[in-house]
Amino acid sequence: MAVRWTIPALLLLSAIVLVLPQLVHNAFALDIFIRILLFSFIGVAWNLMGGYARQLSLGHAAYFGLGAYTSTIMQVDFSISPWIGMIAGGIVAMLASLPIGWLCFRLRGPYFTIATIATAQALMLVFLKFRDIAWGAEGTTIPNLGSSPLMMQFETKASYYYVVLGLLAIGLSITYRIEKSWMGYYLVAIGEDEDAAEAIGVNAPRIKRDIYMISAFLTALAGTFYVQYIYFIDPATAFSFNISIEAALVSIVGGIGTLWGPVIGTVLLETTSALLQSWLGSTTGGVQLTVYAMILMAVILWRPTGLMGLVSEAWQRYPGRKPAGARAAP
Amino acid sequence: MTDALVVSGLSKRFGGLRAVQDLSFTVRENETLALIGPNGAGKTTSFHLITGFHRADTGSVSAFGREIVGLRPHDVCALGLARTFQVAKPFGAMTVLGNVMTGAFLRDRHVGIARDKAREAIAFVGLSRHEATAAKDLTTIDQRRLEMARALATEPRILLLDEVMAGLNPAEIDQAVALVGKLSARGLTIVIVEHVMRAIMAVARHIVVLDHGQKIAEGSPREIVENPEVIRAYLGSGYVHAPGTGDAHA
Amino acid sequence: MLETVAQAVINGLLIGGIYALVSIGVTLIFGVVKIVNFAQGEFVMIGMYITYFLFSTLGIDPLLSLLVSMPVLFVAGALIQHVLIRRVLGPNDMPQIFLTFALSLLLLNLSLLLFSANYRTVHTFYSDEAIHLGGLYIPVAKLIAFVVAMVLSGALWVFLRTTDLGKAMRAAAQNRDVATLMGINPDLVFAVAFGAALALAGAAGSLLMPFYSAYPLVGQVFVLMAFVAVVLGTLGNVIGALIASLMMGVAESLGIQFVGADSGLIVVFAMLLLTLAFKPTGLGGGRMR
Numbered sequence: 001m002a003v004r005w006t007i008p009a010l011l012l013l014s015a016i017v018l019v020l021p022q023l024v025h026n027a028f029a030l031d032i033f034i035r036i037l038l039f040s041f042i043g044v045a046w047n048l049m050g051g052y053a054r055q056l057s058l059g060h061a062a063y064f065g066l067g068a069y070t071s072t073i074m075q076v077d078f079s080i081s082p083w084i085g086m087i088a089g090g091i092v093a094m095l096a097s098l099p100i101g102w103l104c105f106r107l108r109g110p111y112f113t114i115a116t117i118a119t120a121q122a123l124m125l126v127f128l129k130f131r132d133i134a135w136g137a138e139g140t141t142i143p144n145l146g147s148s149p150l151m152m153q154f155e156t157k158a159s160y161y162y163v164v165l166g167l168l169a170i171g172l173s174i175t176y177r178i179e180k181s182w183m184g185y186y187l188v189a190i191g192e193d194e195d196a197a198e199a200i201g202v203n204a205p206r207i208k209r210d211i212y213m214i215s216a217f218l219t220a221l222a223g224t225f226y227v228q229y230i231y232f233i234d235p236a237t238a239f240s241f242n243i244s245i246e247a248a249l250v251s252i253v254g255g256i257g258t259l260w261g262p263v264i265g266t267v268l269l270e271t272t273s274a275l276l277q278s279w280l281g282s283t284t285g286g287v288q289l290t291v292y293a294m295i296l297m298a299v300i301l302w303r304p305t306g307l308m309g310l311v312s313e314a315w316q317r318y319p320g321r322k323p324a325g326a327r328a329a330p
Numbered sequence: 331m332t333d334a335l336v337v338s339g340l341s342k343r344f345g346g347l348r349a350v351q352d353l354s355f356t357v358r359e360n361e362t363l364a365l366i367g368p369n370g371a372g373k374t375t376s377f378h379l380i381t382g383f384h385r386a387d388t389g390s391v392s393a394f395g396r397e398i399v400g401l402r403p404h405d406v407c408a409l410g411l412a413r414t415f416q417v418a419k420p421f422g423a424m425t426v427l428g429n430v431m432t433g434a435f436l437r438d439r440h441v442g443i444a445r446d447k448a449r450e451a452i453a454f455v456g457l458s459r460h461e462a463t464a465a466k467d468l469t470t471i472d473q474r475r476l477e478m479a480r481a482l483a484t485e486p487r488i489l490l491l492d493e494v495m496a497g498l499n500p501a502e503i504d505q506a507v508a509l510v511g512k513l514s515a516r517g518l519t520i521v522i523v524e525h526v527m528r529a530i531m532a533v534a535r536h537i538v539v540l541d542h543g544q545k546i547a548e549g550s551p552r553e554i555v556e557n558p559e560v561i562r563a564y565l566g567s568g569y570v571h572a573p574g575t576g577d578a579h580a
Numbered sequence: 581m582l583e584t585v586a587q588a589v590i591n592g593l594l595i596g597g598i599y600a601l602v603s604i605g606v607t608l609i610f611g612v613v614k615i616v617n618f619a620q621g622e623f624v625m626i627g628m629y630i631t632y633f634l635f636s637t638l639g640i641d642p643l644l645s646l647l648v649s650m651p652v653l654f655v656a657g658a659l660i661q662h663v664l665i666r667r668v669l670g671p672n673d674m675p676q677i678f679l680t681f682a683l684s685l686l687l688l689n690l691s692l693l694l695f696s697a698n699y700r701t702v703h704t705f706y707s708d709e710a711i712h713l714g715g716l717y718i719p720v721a722k723l724i725a726f727v728v729a730m731v732l733s734g735a736l737w738v739f740l741r742t743t744d745l746g747k748a749m750r751a752a753a754q755n756r757d758v759a760t761l762m763g764i765n766p767d768l769v770f771a772v773a774f775g776a777a778l779a780l781a782g783a784a785g786s787l788l789m790p791f792y793s794a795y796p797l798v799g800q801v802f803v804l805m806a807f808v809a810v811v812l813g814t815l816g817n818v819i820g821a822l823i824a825s826l827m828m829g830v831a832e833s834l835g836i837q838f839v840g841a842d843s844g845l846i847v848v849f850a851m852l853l854l855t856l857a858f859k860p861t862g863l864g865g866g867r868m869r
Contacts, residue, residue: 201408286692289688290693296682
């Protein structure tokens with residue numbers, strides 16, 4: 001993108017985003033913003049693996065859940081701060097991604113996807129069955145400590161907003177650094193043609209394993225945040241297939257394998273969802289996902305490169321722009 | 331002059347099909363060897379075996395004295411053995427520059443250095459004006475050039491070229507031959523699979539002929555062309571006649 | 581003890597027949613069109629709802645509604661292939677995966693919207709009947725389902741082996757380009773394959789109704805079984821899918837009998853994991869292509 005107006009635009013955007021909670025005090029609106037930031041972050045985490053390297057996982061809820069449960073167990077059973085629990089959850093997720101990855105990467109294409117779905121479902125089953133670890137099917141609430149920043153509990157929604165904004169910023173900056181580095185090129189190469197990549201020295205299994213760990217780590221952080229935000233956890237929520245779906249969906253709709261794709265996708269999807277909710281009252285079972293499904297189909301059929309693809313193509317019309325990074329015009 | 335690539339007793343079956351049987355040949359350093367044979371002879375399979383895309387059932391391959399059977403393709407490449415594919419496999423979404431940089435990253439992970447090396451390789455194959463073009467938008471021939479540039483960026487000592495001349499017109503063949511010549515002049519050891527006889531005669535002093543997975547002849551171009559087994563394999567027994575009476579065929 | 585095992589095996593085989601119908605559809609589509617149909621389970625669900633409504637409004641027996649559900653779903657399948665699937669066939673598998681996935685999501689949630697999450701059941705005169713054979717208890721409804729499932733599977737197999745169109749499908753499955761050169765219209769072949777697969781799913785739905793409840797999520801259970809069976813039986817292999825489905829039915833049944841009531845899923849996962857760990861070949865786990 002031409003440097004000329006990108007940086008001022010970004011600065012403006014950052015300013016708005018930073019100031020928003022000071023201007024908007026409506027709890028419902030803030031909740032939507034938080035959801036947007038959270039799912040953007042989850043999407044960014046997914047995108048590293050699913051977007052750049054095209055390893056299309058629909059089982060990222062596994063790591064969301066692992067992160068959520070790790071920090072909750074540490075907090076409820078051992079009174080350890082969720083800030084530490086968040087990192088611990090990330091590490092647990094990273095470690096879990098090793099055997100899961102080993103198993104799933106033995107397959108390619110849609111069968112990889114199916115295997116990831118199966119592992120997330122299997123984890124949900126485990127947490128549903130074994131009450132000794134983690135409260136079984138009913139889950140648990142976390143004790144409400146009022147304002148307790150050290151235990152990641154805040155009085156105002158604005159504080160939660162800033163925490164998740166911080167997470168998103170971390171996710172975006174990691175993505176940016178990777179995209180511009182040798183690893184970014186390697187990821188895209190693997191996503192395009194794994195065999196050709198191997199032929200030029202790319203250790204595909206190792207790169208896939210590494211990016212899966214990073215992706216899992218970040219997703220787990222989101223899980224911890226979510227529990228802290230809603231004060232509740234149970235296997236159905238923590239390992240919800242819907243989370244896996246949305247993680248992939250926002251990236252595909254917004255622009256798979258691009259830096260801002262997941263953010264754009266989330267804004268579109270969550271805003272649509274919020275509008276639907278206000279028109280139809282409380283979530284009428286199935287409406288949100290029906291609409292999501294239709295949006296996904298529309299994107300797949302007409303613009304598989306997502307909204308960012310649309311933007312890029314429009315951008316192509318302007319002469320004098322320099323191509324940047326690994327990707328050409330999609 | 332050391333032995334760059336020593337293939338010894340290489341065999342591979344796929345179910346009931348013996349794709350490669352007991353293949354052995356040696357390529358000296360900086361030599362250009364042509365691997366020829368009718369379709370289905372096992373030439374590309376041999377490449378897959380050498381570069382680690384298929385695991386050989388028996389036999390050994392050593393590159394500059396180092397045994398490489400059992401190594402994964404990326405390790406084989408790291409050791410200095412690069413290859414192109416019969417049907418080009420570009421990273422479509424990336425630019426030409428991006429594609430080649432990906433190859434260059436094997437030796438140096440700095441983006442700036444990789445970019446410079448990539449530009450060099452791109453210039454070598456004559457694709458500089460397409461540096462910013464998306465790989466999927468290139469013509470087939472340019473995609474093949476891209477394959478070569480990408481392989482070159484990994485700084486190989488041995489280069490395996492798989493039918494880079496297929497479908498080229500005579501002028502393009504001359505260009506390609508010149509390119510192979512330049513590569514050889516740089517010190518590379520080259521193994522080239524080809525059907526275009528003219529090109530083979532121009533670049534290779536040493537030829538190995540495969541048929542049904544087995545080596546049926548080996549020698550200089552002149553020897554090969556007059557070898558009755560080779561004639562039989564390509565044209566059938568009806569064409570075999572006493573040596574010295576026929577003309578070399580293209 | 582032996583009787584318990586035998587009973588469990590019978591139970592497993594009977595439901596395995598249904599799994600077979602679903603998994604044969606998946607493997608047929610994979611073999612011919614070369615995509616994975618994530619929505620296969622939802623078409624079973626649709627078959628079930630069609631059967632339910634025919635029964636509750638017109639009193640038509642589920643077995644008779646086979647005559648409706650199968651053709652309807654065949655046409656639906658051909659249309660879906662022609663209008664939707666055809667547009668995403670290509671080297672990149674991301675659109676293929678997410679298109680059928682989106683279809684699955686759409687159908688499931690539309691069904692939730694239209695029919696709510698309530699269980700719908702059909703009670704026929706044979707729903708509670710059973711044959712007693714040497715101490716074994718064989719529910720009539722399940723037996724009929726099994727027999728019809730085997731007949732349909734057999735019919736498909738015969739079709740693939742003997743008819744021109746069937747051979748064309750197998751040819752296209754083995755080598756699409758050469759098949760096209762031979763004058764086979766890939767679009768037609770794909771449409772028939774998709775239609776046939778969905779028709780089998782619809783049949784499964786009709787056959788299930790006498791002893792199984794319909795609800796929006798029901799497809800998910802069967803599709804998971806189907807995928808594992810397809811993987812076990814080798815992708816694209818119809819007989820393999822059949823045998824694997826029967827095996828899985830038996831394994832699940834034995835699991836329920838001897839491990840625990842809700843161990844069915846665990847058995848499935850265990851089988852999937854074992855396959856993945858030890859024999860993923862044929863699934864692209866190997867190197868080239």
